[in-house]
Amino acid sequence: MDNSTIAAIATPGGRGGIGIIKISGSQAISIAGSIFRPHDSSYACGHNHSPESNENDNGHFQSHHLNYGRIIDPENERVLDEVLVSVMKAPHTYTKEDVVEINAHGGAVALQAILALVLRRGARLAEPGEFTKRAFLNGRIDLTQAEAVIDIVNARTEKSLQIATAQIDGQLRKQVESIRERLIQFLAHAEAAIDFPEDVDDIFDTHKAAIEVDKEVIDPLKRLIRNYMEAGVLRDGLKVAVVGKPNAGKSSLMNRLVQRDRAIVTSIPGTTRDVIEETLNIKGLPVIISDTAGLHETDDPVETLGIEKTLEHVNGSDLVLFLIEAHRPLTDVDYQIYEKVKSKPLIIAINKIDLVNQNSDAVLPEPWAKYEKVYTSALYGQGMDSLKEHIVKLTTGENPIDLDTIIVPNLRHKVTLERSLKAAEEMVVEMQNGTSTDLIAIHIQDAIDSLDEILGINLKVDVLDQIFRQFCIGK
Ligand SMILES: Nc1nc2c(ncn2[C@@H]2O[C@H](COP(=O)(O)OP(=O)(O)OP(=O)(O)O)[C@@H](O)[C@H]2O)c(=O)[nH]1
Numbered sequence: 261m262d263n264s265t266i267a268a269i270a271t272p273g274g275r276g277g278i279g280i281i282k283i284s285g286s287q288a289i290s291i292a293g294s295i296f297r298p299h300d301s302s303y304a305c306g307h308n309h310s311p312e313s314n315e316n317d318n319g320h321f322q323s324h325h326l327n328y329g330r331i332i333d334p335e336n337e338r339v340l341d342e343v344l345v346s347v348m349k350a351p352h353t354y355t356k357e358d359v360v361e362i363n364a365h366g367g368a369v370a371l372q373a374i375l376a377l378v379l380r381r382g383a384r385l386a387e388p389g390e391f392t393k394r395a396f397l398n399g400r401i402d403l404t405q406a407e408a409v410i411d412i413v414n415a416r417t418e419k420s421l422q423i424a425t426a427q428i429d430g431q432l433r434k435q436v437e438s439i440r441e442r443l444i445q446f447l448a449h450a451e452a453a454i455d456f457p458e459d460v461d462d463i464f465d466t467h468k469a470a471i472e473v474d475k476e477v478i479d480p481l482k483r484l485i486r487n488y489m490e491a492g493v494l495r496d497g498l499k500v501a502v503v504g505k506p507n508a509g510k511s512s513l514m515n516r517l518v519q520r521d522r523a524i525v526t527s528i529p530g531t532t533r534d535v536i537e538e539t540l541n542i543k544g545l546p547v548i549i550s551d552t553a554g555l556h557e558t559d560d561p562v563e564t565l566g567i568e569k570t571l572e573h574v575n576g577s578d579l580v581l582f583l584i585e586a587h588r589p590l591t592d593v594d595y596q597i598y599e600k601v602k603s604k605p606l607i608i609a610i611n612k613i614d615l616v617n618q619n620s621d622a623v624l625p626e627p628w629a630k631y632e633k634v635y636t637s638a639l640y641g642q643g644m645d646s647l648k649e650h651i652v653k654l655t656t657g658e659n660p661i662d663l664d665t666i667i668v669p670n671l672r673h674k675v676t677l678e679r680s681l682k683a684a685e686e687m688v689v690e691m692q693n694g695t696s697t698d699l700i701a702i703h704i705q706d707a708i709d710s711l712d713e714i715l716g717i718n719l720k721v722d723v724l725d726q727i728f729r730q731f732c733i734g735k
């Protein structure tokens with residue numbers, strides 16, 4: 261493993277009250293010691309504070325304490341910022357290496373200057389995710405926990421954060437390990453049967469094993485994969501496309517939901533040309549809503565492009581909000597749009613309800629009746645709560661999943677679990693057919709190998725790099 265000392269700005273860019281520079285590695289403390297001058301000797305454990313004499317002075321800081329002082333460039337004695345420095349000695353740190361965090365107050369320019377100084381003193385700029393990668397390589401966390409760090413950073417709402425935090429406890433690892441453990445037992449039996457073919461029936465009862473694999477391997481794998489599907493929208497956001505004919509009130513509805521004038525509204529049909537996206541939080545559910553161009557036949561090339569984009573968006577969405585007008589009969593255009601969206605989870609919003617007798621029940625064609633419908637007035641804000649309730653209900657069902665207990669794999673895990681499941685299913689078929697034990701053993705090994713990828717056992721370097729590249733710098 262690379263044992264260089266790494267450093268990065270750990271706080272997001274832009275203006276902020278404080279910014280943090282993180283340094284990790286065997287030289288972290290000596291580098292920090294060489295550029296830090298304590299404000300008051302009482303903070304500094306009685307050491308000499310001339311920067312030169314602090315060079316490589318590991319005893320200069322108290323571990324797990326905040327040290328108050330200034331960062332000084334030893335080459336020219338220039339003060340870069342007033343800081344609080346925390347020093348955490350290995351192994352009880354995030355990376356299991358010596359870690360120093362410099363809390364600076366002077367804004368982005370001062371942060372960059374301090375980072376440049378730290379790099380000049382011998383550290384190297386950390387790659388994205390490198391701190392977490394070291395925590396993994398040094399055995400402090402397993403790969404599923406490392407990946408949960410990415411999810412926590414990217415969490416869009418409290419619910420997605422809750423899911424990611426459960427993963428950091430190592431729940432997924434425990435489940436995967438227990439399935440893997442069971443597969444290893446089957447493999448041991450299969451291999452014994454290969455070694456002693458004359459006793460194969462005593463050693464390895466394949467019919468009994470098939471039933472056990474079904475219950476103890478296939479079922480739990482399927483459950484984990486299903487959790488990914490169900491909780492996926494909580495993590496990644498639910499994509500809702502608002503569609504309807506020109507002037508139906510799509511942009512008005514979008515603006516209502518996000519509570520600001522995000523999209524242009526006019527009484528001229530064909531106002532919206534490009535797809536406009538916004539994220540909002542509906543009862544903890546992250547929703548990415550997109551307002552689209554009104555769908556209809558047109559010769560206008562710009563509008564045609566907008567319509568093509570709309571249809572692409574419909575395909576990629578999790579749910580479609582189909583707007584029709586309450587005060588006018590349905591037109592051919594409405595029917596054409598319906599044909600394009602009917603295979604999607606759908607909510608029909610009967611908009612402009614303020615223009616008709618409020619109690620009138622819109623008469624919709626028979627096949628449309630099976631979809632949820634809501635009456636809205638995007639102009640006056642009527643029906644918005646009901647619309648939000650329908651969106652949540654359609655997404656999480658009547659019995660929302662219990663976020664406290666659910667174990668949710670990420671996409672990488674899900675793909676790998678599916679591979680393991682496929683191998684397990686093939687294994688069961690071979691067991692039931694009583695085919696050669698060698699073939700069964702190969703499938704068991706395949707199923708184990710896939711689970712190893714989740715746990716980070718024997719993982720190829722490029723896979724590891726790919727995982728950690730999703731992080732931001734400083735994490
Ligand atoms: N009375 C009434 N008028 C509405 C309602 N919703 C939208 N409108 C009006 O309908 C017109 C069109 O609204 P938009 O929100 O621009 O409609 P759109 O579906 O985005 O239209 P395009 O972008 O052209 O496809 C505007 O004059 C709105 O004020 C509503 O609930 N009631």
Ligand SMILES: [Mg+2]
Binds near residue numbers: 524551
């Ligand atoms: Mg519009």
